[in-house]
Amino acid sequence: MKAAGLGLAAAPALAACGRGFGGDDDSGDGVTLNxxxxxxxxxxxxxxxxxxxxxxxxxxxxxxxEYQDSGPYQDKLATRFAAGDAPDLMAMRxxxxxxxxxxxALLDLGEYEGDLDLSxxxxxxATLAAVGDSVFGVPAGLNTIGFVxxxxxxxxxxxxxxxGDTWGWDDxxxxxxxxxxxxxGEVYGTGFDAQTLANIVVYCRQQGEDFFTEAGELGISAATxxxxxxxxxxxxxxxxxxxxxxxxxxxxxxxxxxxxxGKLASQIIPTNNFLGYNAACGGSLALLRIPGETRSVRxxxxxxxxxxxxxxxxxxxxxxxxxxLEFLTNDPEASLATGTTRGVPANADxxxxxxxxxxPDDQLATEYLMALQEEELPRSYTxxxxxSAIADVLDVIAVEVEFGRTTPADxxxxxxxxxxxxxxx
Amino acid sequence: MTASAAEAAVMPExxxxxxxxxxxxxARRDRAGYLFLLPWFIGMLFTIVPFFASLYLxxxxxxxxxxxxxxxxxxxxxMFSDPALLQSxxxxxxxxxxxxxxxxxxxxxxxxxxxxxxxxxxxxRAVFYxxxxxxxxxxxxxxxxxxxxxxxxxxxxxxxxxxxxxxxxSDPDYALTTLIILHIWTFGSPMVIFLAGLRQIPVxxxxxxxxxxxxxxxxxxxxxLPLLSPIIFFNLIQSLIASFQxxxxxxxxxxxxxxxxxxxxxxxxxxxxxxxxxxxxxxxSAMAWxxxxxxxxxxxLTFISAKYWVNYDN
Numbered sequence: 254m255k256a257a258g259l260g261l262a263a264a265p266a267l268a269a270c271g272r273g274f275g276g277d278d279d280s281g282d283g284v285t286l287n288x289x290x291x292x293x294x295x296x297x298x299x300x301x302x303x304x305x306x307x308x309x310x311x312x313x314x315x316x317x318x319e320y321q322d323s324g325p326y327q328d329k330l331a332t333r334f335a336a337g338d339a340p341d342l343m344a345m346r347x348x349x350x351x352x353x354x355x356x357x358a359l360l361d362l363g364e365y366e367g368d369l370d371l372s373x374x375x376x377x378x379a380t381l382a383a384v385g386d387s388v389f390g391v392p393a394g395l396n397t398i399g400f401v402x403x404x405x406x407x408x409x410x411x412x413x414x415x416x417g418d419t420w421g422w423d424d425x426x427x428x429x430x431x432x433x434x435x436x437x438g439e440v441y442g443t444g445f446d447a448q449t450l451a452n453i454v455v456y457c458r459q460q461g462e463d464f465f466t467e468a469g470e471l472g473i474s475a476a477t478x479x480x481x482x483x484x485x486x487x488x489x490x491x492x493x494x495x496x497x498x499x500x501x502x503x504x505x506x507x508x509x510x511x512x513x514x515g516k517l518a519s520q521i522i523p524t525n526n527f528l529g530y531n532a533a534c535g536g537s538l539a540l541l542r543i544p545g546e547t548r549s550v551r552x553x554x555x556x557x558x559x560x561x562x563x564x565x566x567x568x569x570x571x572x573x574x575x576x577x578l579e580f581l582t583n584d585p586e587a588s589l590a591t592g593t594t595r596g597v598p599a600n601a602d603x604x605x606x607x608x609x610x611x612x613p614d615d616q617l618a619t620e621y622l623m624a625l626q627e628e629e630l631p632r633s634y635t636x637x638x639x640x641s642a643i644a645d646v647l648d649v650i651a652v653e654v655e656f657g658r659t660t661p662a663d664x665x666x667x668x669x670x671x672x673x674x675x676x677x678x
Numbered sequence: 679m680t681a682s683a684a685e686a687a688v689m690p691e692x693x694x695x696x697x698x699x700x701x702x703x704x705a706r707r708d709r710a711g712y713l714f715l716l717p718w719f720i721g722m723l724f725t726i727v728p729f730f731a732s733l734y735l736x737x738x739x740x741x742x743x744x745x746x747x748x749x750x751x752x753x754x755x756x757m758f759s760d761p762a763l764l765q766s767x768x769x770x771x772x773x774x775x776x777x778x779x780x781x782x783x784x785x786x787x788x789x790x791x792x793x794x795x796x797x798x799x800x801x802x803r804a805v806f807y808x809x810x811x812x813x814x815x816x817x818x819x820x821x822x823x824x825x826x827x828x829x830x831x832x833x834x835x836x837x838x839x840x841x842x843x844x845x846x847x848s849d850p851d852y853a854l855t856t857l858i859i860l861h862i863w864t865f866g867s868p869m870v871i872f873l874a875g876l877r878q879i880p881v882x883x884x885x886x887x888x889x890x891x892x893x894x895x896x897x898x899x900x901x902x903l904p905l906l907s908p909i910i911f912f913n914l915i916q917s918l919i920a921s922f923q924x925x926x927x928x929x930x931x932x933x934x935x936x937x938x939x940x941x942x943x944x945x946x947x948x949x950x951x952x953x954x955x956x957x958x959x960x961x962x963s964a965m966a967w968x969x970x971x972x973x974x975x976x977x978x979l980t981f982i983s984a985k986y987w988v989n990y991d992n
Binding site: 324327328331332334335352353356357358497498499500501502639641642645648649650652653656658 | 741742743744823827828844845847848849850851931932933934935937938939940951954955956957959
């Protein structure tokens with residue numbers, strides 16, 4: 254629901270110093286940082302609590318916050334850079350990182366090693382925004398994708414939920430078939446988007462390929478794209494997966510999701526949304542890993558982040574911006590205030606420390622992610638410039654395949670050709 | 679002042695030149711006019727600069743983050759080999775050439791219905807006008823998604839006649855049709871203009887025709903259409919220009935993507951994606967100017983054709 258809530262809220266910039274010495278305004282040595290991000294009012298409240306703490310500890314630094322919905326945020330950020338009015342600290346999408354970084358718009362945080370300690374982050378987390386020898390962002394939090402299954406529906410239709418750590422794609426198909434058949438088409442056993450990049454990326458990694466390579470090229474083969482389309486197509490034909498056109502842009506949150514409506518028995522979600530989905534499903538969800546993790550060429554899942562924090566290279570106050578970033582990343586009190594609104598804290602010790610303060614469902618999702626981080630996972634490389642266009646290409650072709658306007662094989666070949674064209678352009 | 683007063687005293691009424699006082703009065707009157715125009719002039723400043731900036735950017739490679747680089751006509755030549763752009767043109771043309779005539783016909787039909795001197799006309803007029811106020815708004819497009827959803831009203835209705843549920847918004851074969859229906863539904867503003875036009879047609883023509891035994895269709899063809907043609911012309915130009923610039927419907931219907939399978943990728947939506955998602959602002963500017971040329975060409979064609987069918991009766 255990108256278009257909703259265009260509201261731009263600017264929290265009042267609290268003037269630094271007070272205590273009645275002279276009552277000067279902050280034009281002297283005061284520093285005002287401009288910080289922008291996307292999200293809703295609940296996230297704003299939590300963020301502001303952390304920022305208030307920072308300002309309390311750092312007299313002379315004021316923080317001016319602007320936030321809005323993610324769609325308009327993206328436009329506004331690009332426009333502000335174009336106008337030479339870049340914010341100091343900003344939320345950065347993973348797929349936009351290199352669009353900005355490769356054009357010199359972002360500060361290399363590697364040069365602030367002394368002020369910004371990233372040693373508490375797992376390798377998977379610390380390298381998310383690494384490009385060559387430089388680091389252009391710090392994960393604002395961590396998440397990944399997980400498979401959620403409605404335990405109540407599984408029981409009702411007599412389908413055993415497979416072991417979530419070791420199940421394979423065929424187990425998923427069998428489970429889903431049982432549910433669909435037993436429900437007489439009322440409930441589909443599973444349903445997840447073929448065109449969501451995060452999904453196909455995991456599948457691709459399982460086959461031993463990198464979706465994006467270290468050199469910033471497309472690493473997935475046509476054969477893998479084809480087998481991904483065929484995997485879903487097969488389930489669609491057998492009725493385990495909903496028919497073409499079933500998924501509509503219904504918008505809204507977990508409450509309106511198909512799994513909460515009881516039309517699907519399982520789907521893929523970002524793990525940081527587990528709390529919301531489980532609440533919407535009356536607490537009946539089990540959180541499983543993506544199928545095929547232990548049965549394929551290699552591990553496919555990876556640690557991801559809802560967004561990064563980046564600092565503009567044009568910032569007039571890089572020291573203060575980095576200091577705020579250090580606070581948000583490594584100070585447990587900052588994370589106690591923000592909770593998991595942007596995913597699990599990137600610093601593993603901090604995440605461990607705040608875990609008891611979280612709701613049980615959030616703790617479960619946090620444990621899921623922490624366990625994943627401790628395992629050896631192949632490194633993932635971020636989107637190259639032009640990479641965000643690939644999501645559009647995949648979206649078009651996946652729908653063509655869904656409606657049988659093209660075959661999985663032709664669609665896969667077309668995808669490779671167009672995606673490579675998008676990266677080269 | 680005194681000089682002119684003296685002049686006036688000696689000159690006969692007839693040859694007296696326009697008095698300076700009159701000129702001043704005119705200046706004062708003009709000043710009021712300019713004053714009323716002032717907001718527009720100020721607004722113009724904000725338009726004219728981006729206007730010419732985008733003309734310049736159309737000839738550059740500009741990614742918003744680094745300074746624009748002059749590349750001549752490259753953006754324009756690249757358009758011919760961009761399949762997504764050609765798709766967006768196709769979507770926009772189909773949308774325009776189907777929805778504009780149909781919505782004008784609907785507007786005229788309803789206007790004629792309301793022109794029969796029914797009671798409570800203002801109320802009906804407002805009710806029929808309402809959708810146009812809402813039509814392009816986000817809320818209505820969202821509502822529309824539910825009306826045309828798989829479990830929506832339309833499918834429930836068609837289901838009674840044994841028609842299988844159609845994925846109106848997520849099937850690439852139907853998504854654009856759904857948006858065209860939405861557009862036709864928002865016929866309110868041409869309808870109000872038609873209604874005003876219909877009321878200008880003197881009733882005596884119809885009375886005379888009725889006395890001569892002209893059929894209802896005959897009266898429509900020979901009286902209503904010719905006398906209304908300037909208004910049809912105006913509405914046609916307005917709708918055509920607006921339709922070429924459609925954005926919101928495609929943006930909201932599928933979360934900014936123009937999906938399913940680019941079947942609702944309007945030209946302006948693709949322009950926006952290029953400018954803000956792909957950081958190709960130079961290309962987006964070139965697209966904007968191309969659209970201006972396309973709109974200008976179709977408007978000119980309509981004006982030329984007007985000679986043959988618009989009747990400015992004197």
